[in-house]
Amino acid sequence: MSRILIVEDHQTLLRSIRRGLEALGHEILATETGEEGYDWALQRDVELVVLDVMLPGKSGIEILKELRRAGFGRPILILSAKVSHEAGQTGLASGANAFLAKPFAFSEFHSVIQRLLQQAASESRTGVQS
Amino acid sequence: MIRRVNIRWRLTLWFAAAMTVLLVGRSFWIYFMMERRLATIADVELNAKFDALNDVLEQAGSPEELQGALARFADNQRDLQIEIVSSDRRVLFRTPEPAPATTLRPSRAQMSNASRRYETRISGEGDQFRRMTCDISSSSGTMTVGISRSMQAEQTEVWDFAMTLLTTLPLGVLAAFGVGYVVSSRALTPVDKMIFTANDITANRLDQRIDVPDTGDELARLAQTLNRMIDRLNKSFEEMRRFTADAAHDLRTPVTALRTEVEVSLMADKTVEDYRNSMQTVLDEAVHLSRLTEQLLDLSREDHDMNPVAHEVVRLDTILHSVLEDLRSVAQQKKININTDQIRPWCVTGDPVRLRRVFMNLLSNAIQYCPAGGLVWIEGSSLPDQTTVVIADNGPGVPADDLPYIFDRFRRVDQARNRQSGGTGLGLAICKAIVESHGGTIWMESTFGQGTRVSVSLPSSQAAG
Numbered sequence: 395m396s397r398i399l400i401v402e403d404h405q406t407l408l409r410s411i412r413r414g415l416e417a418l419g420h421e422i423l424a425t426e427t428g429e430e431g432y433d434w435a436l437q438r439d440v441e442l443v444v445l446d447v448m449l450p451g452k453s454g455i456e457i458l459k460e461l462r463r464a465g466f467g468r469p470i471l472i473l474s475a476k477v478s479h480e481a482g483q484t485g486l487a488s489g490a491n492a493f494l495a496k497p498f499a500f501s502e503f504h505s506v507i508q509r510l511l512q513q514a515a516s517e518s519r520t521g522v523q524s
Numbered sequence: 525m526i527r528r529v530n531i532r533w534r535l536t537l538w539f540a541a542a543m544t545v546l547l548v549g550r551s552f553w554i555y556f557m558m559e560r561r562l563a564t565i566a567d568v569e570l571n572a573k574f575d576a577l578n579d580v581l582e583q584a585g586s587p588e589e590l591q592g593a594l595a596r597f598a599d600n601q602r603d604l605q606i607e608i609v610s611s612d613r614r615v616l617f618r619t620p621e622p623a624p625a626t627t628l629r630p631s632r633a634q635m636s637n638a639s640r641r642y643e644t645r646i647s648g649e650g651d652q653f654r655r656m657t658c659d660i661s662s663s664s665g666t667m668t669v670g671i672s673r674s675m676q677a678e679q680t681e682v683w684d685f686a687m688t689l690l691t692t693l694p695l696g697v698l699a700a701f702g703v704g705y706v707v708s709s710r711a712l713t714p715v716d717k718m719i720f721t722a723n724d725i726t727a728n729r730l731d732q733r734i735d736v737p738d739t740g741d742e743l744a745r746l747a748q749t750l751n752r753m754i755d756r757l758n759k760s761f762e763e764m765r766r767f768t769a770d771a772a773h774d775l776r777t778p779v780t781a782l783r784t785e786v787e788v789s790l791m792a793d794k795t796v797e798d799y800r801n802s803m804q805t806v807l808d809e810a811v812h813l814s815r816l817t818e819q820l821l822d823l824s825r826e827d828h829d830m831n832p833v834a835h836e837v838v839r840l841d842t843i844l845h846s847v848l849e850d851l852r853s854v855a856q857q858k859k860i861n862i863n864t865d866q867i868r869p870w871c872v873t874g875d876p877v878r879l880r881r882v883f884m885n886l887l888s889n890a891i892q893y894c895p896a897g898g899l900v901w902i903e904g905s906s907l908p909d910q911t912t913v914v915i916a917d918n919g920p921g922v923p924a925d926d927l928p929y930i931f932d933r934f935r936r937v938d939q940a941r942n943r944q945s946g947g948t949g950l951g952l953a954i955c956k957a958i959v960e961s962h963g964g965t966i967w968m969e970s971t972f973g974q975g976t977r978v979s980v981s982l983p984s985s986q987a988a989g
Binding site for chain 2: 404406407409410411413414417418448475476496497498499500501503
């Protein structure tokens with residue numbers, strides 16, 4: 395079970411993802427604004443952040459950059475509904491670990507999250523061993 | 525044929541042709557002026573000779589003496605042919621070589637003395653002679669004295685000159701051609717540069733601009749005009765790009781939500797209540813998506829002028845009352861007061877169905893954003909050319925920063941609340957497109973926290989009043 399933060403301004407999608415991930419045993423923190431997401435990521439010991447690119451106010455990319463600048467080292471998955479994959483490229487270049495383009499299947503979404511969590515876990519184990 | 529030739533060569537050809545006409549004309553003019561001048565000089569000389577001959581004629585006493593004096597005179601003036609004829613056509617004196625009489629040409633240089641006539645004669649061999657004739661009265665009757673001299677030397681001189689002109693003419697034409705080409709090339713160099721830059725500008729490189737020459741001339745103005753056109757293209761491309769991105773976002777996100785909702789619901793058995801909630805979510809998203817697609821289609825139709833504006837006389841008051849009737853239950857639920865006292869029989873020209881959509885959007889916005897117990901009112905004015913209708917409310921208003929973009933597509937002032945209320949962010953953009961396709965204008969005034977006024981101005985119908 396992992397604590398996952400989801401920042402997504404579309405309420406229905408946020409609710410569905412939350413329900414799905416909770417049913418799979420994760421603990422979910424969910425918010426619609428980037429500013430709150432930034433604070434929670436740094437304060438609430440989340441293991442993974444799911445960040446939508448197009449958010450009202452500060453964009454997901456800005457929040458991503460700020461989190462990395464603030465030293466947040468946990469995996470970040472960004473979601474984008476833009477036509478071009480530029481947003482994904484920018485996200486990856488700005489420090490995201492993975493990028494998923496909408497519309498996606500929940501199974502796909504979940505497998506990306508699991509992969510990221512496993513990677514983070516194995517990295518921290520290697521880090522502890524070495 | 526000449527239309528296929530580029531401007532540089534056309535200018536060169538026109539310049540060379542004009543210069544050729546000028547050169548040929550000038551050559552002819554110089555030729556005739558020279559010929560005329562030489563004839564005049566010859567006439568002055570003939571005049572002087574005639575005066576001398578006249579002296580001889582006057583001084584001689586007897587006819588024998590006269591013949592002798594004339595022979596001596598003619599002997600001294602070998603370049604002259606002298607002929608004296610009596611009034612009865614008898615030849616009184618004639619030098620051995622008579623003046624040619626084959627061809628006569630009218631005099632080109634008449635001198636002021638009317639009794640002296642001048643003419644140029646051409647012999648059978650083509651040699652020119654200048655001849656002066658004058659009638660003199662004497663005791664023995666009237667005589668006609670004619671003296672001629674050869675114009676051979678002058679003719680040769682004029683001919684040589686004409687030959688020089690003729691041989692230098694092609695050189696002049698060639699020079700005109702060269703100068704024309706160089707000048708037109710220099711003049712068109714900025715155009716070539718513009719073409720090069722313009723060719724380089726594509727949809728993805730609309731940030732480039734054409735260099736404006738610092739001359740203030742037509743080419744500078746052309747460059748400025750092209751740059752302004754590229755600005756407009758760039759702006760509309762940017763708008764299109766943003767619109768596509770926004771549309772993609774607004775379509776893909778609800779589709780993802782729909783899919784996730786269904787997938788999550790199918791992951792494990794749920795209670796009937798859970799399924800009911802899921803179905804409601806799916807329905808809400810489906811309704812939102814269908815409204816969004818409908819509005820995207822409407823905008824696309826407006827953008828591509830697929831709805832030609834009908835020129836019917838439309839009673840806006842009828843439309844407003846009908847829209848308010850449809851919105852009555854929503855307004856009553858929210859306890860919104862709607863004041864319709866100011867509505868007058870306003871007549872405009874246009875499409876009643878599309879104008880109804882405009883006022884439906886504006887009035888539902890006003891009711892939606894007004895807090896419970898709020899007030900919405902309609903006012904307006906009608907002038908001979910323009911009728912303006914204002915939909916006003918005392919709702920929360922729009923922040924000043926958002927006001928300039930309020931009619932932009934997918935621009936939502938309060939996105940969260942808008943989504944809750946089912947807004948797509950296209951309603952005002954559609955209103956703007958419809959009003960503008962009617963030749964009207966739409967604008968919003970708002971004070972944040974105090975209320976909003978949306979004004980729609982449309983061309984009045986002639987039937988108004």
